[in-house]
Amino acid sequence: MRTAEMLRKSRNPSESSVFSKIYNFFVSISRHSRESLIDLACVTALIGYFLHFALPSLRGGFGADEPMNLYFYWHPGILRCLWAxxxxxxxxxxxxxxxxxxxLYDFFGLNPEPYRIVQVGIVAASIPIIYWLSRLLTTSRSVAFLGTIIVSYHADLANLVFRGSMIYDALCGLFYFTAxxxxxxxxxxxxxxxxxQITVFLLLYIFALNAKEMAVTLPVIALIYEVLKWPSLGDWKLFVRQNSRSAIPPLVAGVLAAIYIYGKTHGSGPLVEAEVYRPQYSWHTFLESNAQFVNELxxxxxxxxxxxLLLLWAGVFFYAFMRRDRTLLLMAFWVVLVPLPxxxxxxxxxxACLYLLLFGWAIxxxxxxxxxxLLVLKYSTSLGQSVGFGATIGTVIGAAVGHRPRGAAIGAAIGAAIAACAAKLAPRKFRACAMTLVILGIAIATQWENQRLGRAAGILEFGQRTxxxxxxxxxxxxxxxxGSNILLxxxxxFKNEWTPLFIASLVWNDHSLQIWLEGKNKLSQQQLTKVNYVILFTESEAKLLRSPESPQL
Structure with a gap:
């Protein structure tokens, strides 16, 4: 003992400082490694949960729109697509x-399984990104996990992985959340x-825009984040002066969004000329759509x-302001602004169009x-009927966010179980146990709703027709x-009457062929005389009616 004390006293201050820094460094690494392992375990569990629902989609075939989508890129060629x-x-x-x-087409042709594997992989790759974003915003692992498990698979958004034509939503979500x-x-x-870093952010944003129009809201969300990050908005001049540099990336992204919107709405053949993409601007349309969005979620x-709906939005904003919670405020703006496109x-x-919106409501x-x-924990000792109190809260929440009878039953059971544990467990263990029960309830409810809605089975059957x-x-x-001329x-x-032409072009993979579709292409008598092949395509067969080898077949 005396020897140790003498050595400690004889060590000079600078040497003690060095040993202290080394010790703190290794403690920090150890703590960081432990935190990283826990996060890795959470992400692994979330991906496993998602794959439980998503893996059946691998036998989903092609959606009705996929031959058209693939033809739209095959026809102009890879160079024009890259330039676009x-x-x-x-x-x-x-x-x-x-x-x-x-x-995928170059490597696997029209074999649908690789397409489905990659689509599931893209959505699975989004899960750790969503969890990372949730952790950044909430600083709580349990809240981030609960929010991410809701987003990772929603029974009403099953077409995000089961329908190939929803790849645009999957890609947009991946790049939007990553940016x-x-x-x-x-x-x-x-x-x-x-x-x-600004360049990386803007490139990710451009990829999101190139995937789907939903991405135009990202600059607004980033700018609102910057405003909410400032502790006090009383002095706007000081806010602008001290935050002008931090606002540059969202503002530049906003300029890109404005260029994108102008380009898509003007020029030759803009997207908005199609009836299904033509906006109908009115307050009634806006509210009616959002009411439907909330109900579907x-x-x-x-x-x-x-x-x-208006009361729900007002309640979210009021709750966020009362809690003085930046994340809740950001999500309040999120659920109003993100669905604008x-x-x-x-x-x-x-x-799947509600993929981005779902994140806001989930958080x-x-x-x-x-x-x-925390409320149940705080008042568990003073509430004599804590089990009944928890069951009541659970019933209300379950009925509000799920299918009413079943959601209420699950919520009541979980609420009662949580309240029963409140007085028996230490606060930290209670919070972990309670959140685990809620997550388990979400998983059970999702499984039941997935079976009740049966969307996946219908999509799989329809995909096999293509x-x-x-x-x-x-x-x-x-x-x-x-160089042949072909009449189909x-x-x-088919849902799209041009699909036979798309399928024929993709099966033969020859840009020199001139393919016409009877009833859709108006042919002159001269063109008809130059037809080399005539093919009959019905639901039961494909039959060659004429060819150069057998003109009278």
Missing amino acids: NVCFWSNFYRPAGALYYLP LAYYIHVREQRANLRSL RFHHGPIPVVA IAFLRPIRSG IFAKVVSDLI VQAIERFRSLNLQPAS KSSFP
Whole structure:
């Protein structure tokens, strides 16, 4: 003992300081490694949960729109598609889709399984990004986990992985969440984005824009984040002076969004000329669409009253202001602003189109649940009927956010279990136990709703029809000579009447062929005389009626 004391006293202050820094460094690494392992375990569990629902989609075939989507990129060729990704403001249709479709087509042709594997992989890759973003915003692992598990798979958004034509929503979500998470990650370190970081942020944003129009809201969300980050907005001049540099990335992104919107709405053949993409600007349309969005996320498919929607929005903003919670305020703006690109369209959008919107409501729900757990813990000793109190809260929440009878039953059971544990467990263990019970309830409810709605089974069956049509066409075992003129006579009941032409072009993969579709292309007598092949395409068969080898077949 005396020897140790003498050695400690004899050590000079600078040496003690060095040993202290080394010790603190290793303690920091150990703590950081432990935190990282926990986060890794959370992400692994979330991906496993998602794959439980998503893996059946691998036998989903091709959606009704996929031959058209693939043809739109195959026809102009890879170079024009790459250039369209650079010129993101052009009228080229969602050019990021070419980066998905064309490589898969070159390697695997019209085999649907690789397409489904990559689509599931893209959505799975978004899950750690969403969890990372949630952790940055909430600083709570349990809240981030609960919010992410809701977003990772929603039964009413099953077409995000089960329908191939929803790849645009999957790609947009991946790049949107990545861009925002990257931006907030840098800003949460109390640093402004440097030139290279701004470039990365803007490139991610352009990829999101090239995937789908929903991405136009990202600059507004980033700018609101910057405003909310400032502790006091009383002195606007001081705010502008001290935050002008940090606002540069969102403002530049806003300029890109403005260029993008102008390019898409002007020029030759803009997207808004199509009836289904033509906005109908009115307050009524905006509220009606959002009412439908909220109901679908609650597994209800009838619109809620507009008054109820306005009260819900007002309640979220009021709760966020009362809590003085930056994340809740950001999510309050999120659920109003993010659906703007689709809020004025008819018919009302649904399913995977609500992927970005779901994130906002999921984080709000997770924050409310976390606060209610703390409320139960705080008053568990003073509430004599704590089990009944918890069951009542659980019933109300379950009925509000899920299918009413089943959601109420699950909520009541979980609420009662949480309240029963409140007085028996230490605060930290109670919070962990309560959040685990809520997450388990969400998983059970999602499984039940997935079975009740049965959307996945319907999509899988419909996807096989396109695959069968492709196989019937392949059964001709025909590869026309280059430069041939081909006439298709089709009675196959496709949703898109041009689908036989798309399938024929993709099966033969020859840009020199001139393919006409009877009833859609108006042919002159001279063109008819130059037809080399005539093919009949029905639901039961594909039959060669004429060829150069057998002109009278």
